[in-house]
Amino acid sequence: MEKKFVYADNAATTRISQSVLDAMMPYLTDQFGNPSGVYSIGRRARRAVETARQKAAQALGCEPSEICFTSGGTESDNWALAGTYRALAPEGKKRIISTVIEHPAVLNTLEYLKKQGADIVLLPVAENGRIDPEEVRKAITPDTALVSVMAANNETGVIQPVDEISRICEEHEVLFHTDAVQAVPHLRFDLAHSGISLLSLSGHKLHAPKGTGILYIKNGLSVSQILFGGSQESGLRPGTENTAAIAGLGKALEDLFPDHEDRNARISALRDKLADGLLKNEGVIMNGDRENMLPGHCSISVKGADGEKLLLMLDLKGICASAGSACTSGDAEPSHVLKAMGVKNDYINGSVRFTLDEYNTEEDVDYITETFAEILKKAL
Structure with missing residues (x-):
């Protein structure tokens, strides 16, 4: 690829x-x-x-x-x-x-x-x-x-x-x-x-x-x-x-706000496509209430995975994502947010956050989902 x-x-x-x-x-x-x-x-x-x-x-x-x-x-x-x-x-x-x-x-x-x-x-x-x-x-x-x-x-x-x-x-x-x-x-x-x-x-x-x-x-x-x-x-x-x-x-x-609703609808559609594509992989769950979620957020966890390793592998493919808050990156502790939500231990360390905006495209989403599937085959 x-x-x-x-x-x-x-x-x-x-x-x-x-x-x-x-x-x-x-x-x-x-x-x-x-x-x-x-x-x-x-x-x-x-x-x-x-x-x-x-x-x-x-x-x-x-x-x-x-x-x-x-x-x-x-x-x-x-x-x-x-x-x-x-x-x-x-x-x-x-x-x-x-x-x-x-x-x-x-x-x-x-x-x-x-x-x-x-x-x-x-x-x-x-x-x-x-x-x-x-x-x-x-x-x-x-x-x-x-x-x-x-x-x-x-x-x-x-x-x-x-x-x-x-x-x-x-x-x-x-x-x-x-x-x-x-x-x-x-x-x-x-x-x-x-x-x-x-x-x-x-x-x-x-x-x-x-x-x-x-x-x-x-x-x-x-x-x-x-x-x-x-x-x-x-x-x-x-x-x-x-x-x-x-x-x-x-x-x-x-x-x-001039095109606020249209922009949010477009970003939400991209996020939904991304989430659906990522969730097709075995052992992947989505974190949070999808019905009450900002349009661009897609936080997932992968069972048994190392989130930092996944991020590095994504970066090698030219994809920028994060494990959670940018202000706490490098912290060895699991996400306090996911812990508070009761995410299981075998998932919590394998979290990855993708966040999209109006500059992202369907081609971006396709590239992320295809690349992530390939990475999981190597990482797990």
């Missing part, structure tokens, strides 16, 4: 789109001013930042004043959790409720806050990878500061019942944060009419550059800053703005 290049790890990062690159270029070249500058080149940079803020707000269904630019999903998650805890702990609200399947950016922040005196509750998920909203209701106490549940899991693509959980939080007057890093490229959010208090997203998951993100903070919330310096981002997040990257993020968010 002729070797080609197929990128199927879009949950790890995406390529920058041409329209995003075009939006960025002026601020990487002639329009290099500092957005805090009072001279014309600085004012043009400031306009670019504020235009991007307006585009982000329109895409997310919120006010521009509720958009804070960050360096990415990790910073946004850290800020949402630590900032809320610092603001509310003095009032005696020290409980934070989350789940066992969160991204390390959330779980490791919670571990840090636990050492600071926080009462951390991590709720389980069912075998399909979804949390029961009633478990959230049961866990809420008068001293609960925050509930944080990811909108969709980065390893399996399983979509969580965020709307229902946010309504429960509203009923109990508890703040609700969602890590929507994986979800925003595919799911529509109308934050002005939701119970979501804080939302994190990352630019490089939606064809914007790495190193840029957003924390949505609903107007009126008291969230402490975790960085200190200048007065940027309304005094909440100091540091000279990365004008080019922010302009790119704004453009990427603007580009998301």
Whole structure:
């Protein structure tokens, strides 16, 4: 089989789109001013930042004043959790409720806050990878500061019942944060009419550059800053703005939704074809709830296989995939997400995640399925 290049790890990062690159270029070249500058080149940079803020707000269904630019999903998650805890702990609200399947950016922040005196509750998920909203209701106490549940899991693509959980939080007057890093490229959010208090997203998951993100903070919330310096981002997040990257993020968010449904339908069809092709191989199972899954995710496990070995063999054939979260690659421990879902031991180490987007083709899917079948004959 002729070797080609197929990128199927879009949950790890995406390529920058041409329209995003075009939006960025002026601020990487002639329009290099500092957005805090009072001279014309600085004012043009400031306009670019504020235009991007307006585009982000329109895409997310919120006010521009509720958009804070960050360096990415990790910073946004850290800020949402630590900032809320610092603001509310003095009032005696020290409980934070989350789940066992969160991204390390959330779980490791919670571990840090636990050492600071926080009462951390991590709720389980069912075998399909979804949390029961009633478990959230049961866990809420008068001293609960925050509930944080990811909108969709980065390893399996399983979509969580965020709307229902946010309504429960509203009923109990508890703040609700969602890590929507994986979800925003595919799911529509109308934050002005939701119970979501804080939302994190990352630019490089939606064809914007790495190193840029957003924390949505609903107007009126008291969230402490975790960085200190200048007065940027309304005094909440100091540091000279990365004008080019922010302009790119704004453009990427603007580009998301004009053909949102058609794009998702096309990606879902490719994913279904891929999943069906992979599941024809003996000993292969699909992880997660296929009925409640992001369109591009296809997480599988192979009985008795070594996932890292499979990835290396795929790479030799020009196929980029992953074993789970890109932020934990190289970790010898089995996936905490698959463990939480009860995936059997003889499958858990043989996990491979393929994630497709609008740049993938049917030819890509055919190449992956044919190549994977050949690899399994050698690897098992």
